[in-house]
Amino acid sequence: MRIPPRYAQNIAVVLLGGATALALAALVFIIAFVMVKGMPAVNLKFLVDSPREMGRSGGIFPAIVGSFILPLAAIAIALPAGVGTAVYLAEYTLENRITRVIRIGTDCLAGIPSIIFGLFGFIFFVTVLRMGWCILSGALTLAIMILPTVIRTSEEAIKAVPRSYREVSFSLGATQWETVWKVVLPNAVPGIMTGVMLSMGRSIGETAAVIFTAGAALRLPTSAFDSVRTMAVHFYLLAREGISLENAYGTAAVLIVSILLINAASYWLMHRFISRRAR
Amino acid sequence: MVVRWIAERAVKWVLIALAFSALASLLLIAVFIFKEGVPFIVRVGLKDFLLSSEWDPQAGRFGVFAMIVASLCVTFGAMIVGAPLGVAGAIFLNEFVSRRITRIVKPAIELLAGIPSVVYGFIGVVAVAPLIREHLGGPGLSLLCASLILGVMVLPTIMSVAADAISSVPNSYREGALALGATRWQSVRMVILKAARSGIVAGVILGLGRAVGETMAVIMVAGNTVQVPGSVLDPVRTLTTNIALEMGHATGLHRQALFATGVVLFVVIMILNALTMAAMKRGHAGK
């Protein structure tokens, strides 16, 4: 039997719309669930207190600190490398075999699962380089993980800077690097920041790559060679080992709020960037 | 002048060095994972390692067959859940609703991608697994539960890549189909999906890669029993979770076995990467 086109259209709209609604519902459910269950546990004391009895009581302050130190340190490492790569690809060379190899390498790196990064970080930074479970090991591992994102978004941002700006700069006697530094990069900052925020969001929620490289110490770190525990790891341990469901929910709520804020900021930045480009 | 010339040269070399950072990292990762894992595979024998389902580190038995099967099943299940929803969402938002709604809904669904995997896993444990246990039987933490959770997790990835592919189909194609008297759905089915096919495939493969590699969510919801699943309600252990579960206390041969598991995973992911690139490339060549 052949369904008349108009009915087919209606059926399609209902099915497609239903699927979209289902996806949205999943999002709303997850966030609402965590918020409703978690928010009662969150108060000022929870945020600024240290955990006691493995996290059964007390707050999550060291985990909050860890959750921001680790991604920030990773970005501090990945940003120069990523922007440098993007500048090289976009400004210093034409497409050739070398750039193609670099691009393929970047794409492959982007596809590697985080547990492999964890394994690598553990064997290389923690064991071979004898750095132990520490902030530096974790940050280096995360830096490699976010490198492809930083490279891609930076290259997009650099390519979006109008060609005429470069021509003006060159015609005024600037060298290649002076043009990049004084004209191209300042105009690419919003786009680069978008990539930074995306990476920040990804690394703050990361568990597998972090737990085997930065460890899970509950104390506040005093140096780059101290182990830290991030909120994601703290939450995982609390929930998995059934230490405290209440505090696990609370930690998840704080974690999700942090991530939502970071994503909202990056979305806002991207929007500003696009509207500026349109002008 | 000379100083400037030297600085310019120096900067260029620094940039070239930085440009190889990603590639160097990739090679370093490959070298170290393989260096730890390959000798083990050679020692145990590729056949025994890949085709035996017996995993008992204390007894010195290391077969990952069940885990390979489990990884494939979980991934496949996740795609059954995530791919139709993701592609449907991409079509719906691009073709059937106003720009304004798309501008709100699309970033909202992309937010799903930002939720940490441990949170997904936890939702699976406290909300999804009990439902499965009560209504369908079994322990709840199972292949089905892992597939559902992973399906939702990979949905935003698939949707976002598919949506980009669909929105890059030239408007003239749509207008052409509509001008010939096609309904919106006919224009989607006959013209747009064909034109955007390679991009949609790339999105699905990308989601596949994420599902194969996901660890923390699966650890929490899959039950982690080493066995070839007989039904979707059986608990399973995947390649990734095997590594994460035992890495903390493994030493010697056991640890090498985990790296060997990593090698298998690495190879699977690289094959998927190659497929994605091929799909993307075909898409570009077609344009």
Added chain:
Amino acid sequence: MNADVKIEVRNLDVFIGNTRALRGVTIDVPARSILGIIGPAGSGKTVFLRTLNRLNDLTRGFRATGRVLLDGADILAPGADVVGIRKRVGMLFALPVPLPMSIFDNVAFGPRLAGTRSRRTLRQIVESSLKAAFLWEEVKDRLNTSSLRLSGGQQQRLCLARVLAMEPEVILLDEPCSGLDPVSTARIEEALAELKARYTIILVTNNTKQAARVACNTAFFLMGELVEVGPTSKIFISPSDPRTNDYVIGKFG
């Protein structure tokens, strides 16, 4: 006679990819005067101009053979100091391209690159350059506001001031008035008339009348070839090549 020639171009061939953009161009550009270049779109005027400050190096697939002597030194020679050449040969583009920074920073961009750091010196340079571009009176009270807020005509004069600030010897203008209204155009032309006493100016224009108004000598390009060059009055009144005549009286182009 030769002492007054600023740029000697000998047998210049330019390829962009497989397209031959210029063929065998030979021309002398006299110092301290305005050379107008006219010709229909695609005749190679802009390519010629961008070869004179090596800006074509940025164009993919660009190749040039022949010689371009700036004060006797070949700027196309391998190992030529490209950055130094661009400092001596300033360029004004068809559309005004103010960099997204303040008016002051735009004008000070060149001097800063050259190493001028003193705030006072920079101020003097900015003021004199803006005056020479007839813009000073309009912007002297808002030097620190964004250059993007200026009108199109003001932006182009700002770009001219920016070129003047790096104290070039030659100024290349690539259809500088194509996007401007008649009043702004008049102001730019006014500025050019004063500047020719000190600079060697090459003005590419689509507007033959503009060449007739301001150029001392005029060259006519057609399909990558230099058809004819001579004093402006001769080119417009009694050209020796019939194609030149057809173009200036408006038969094509």
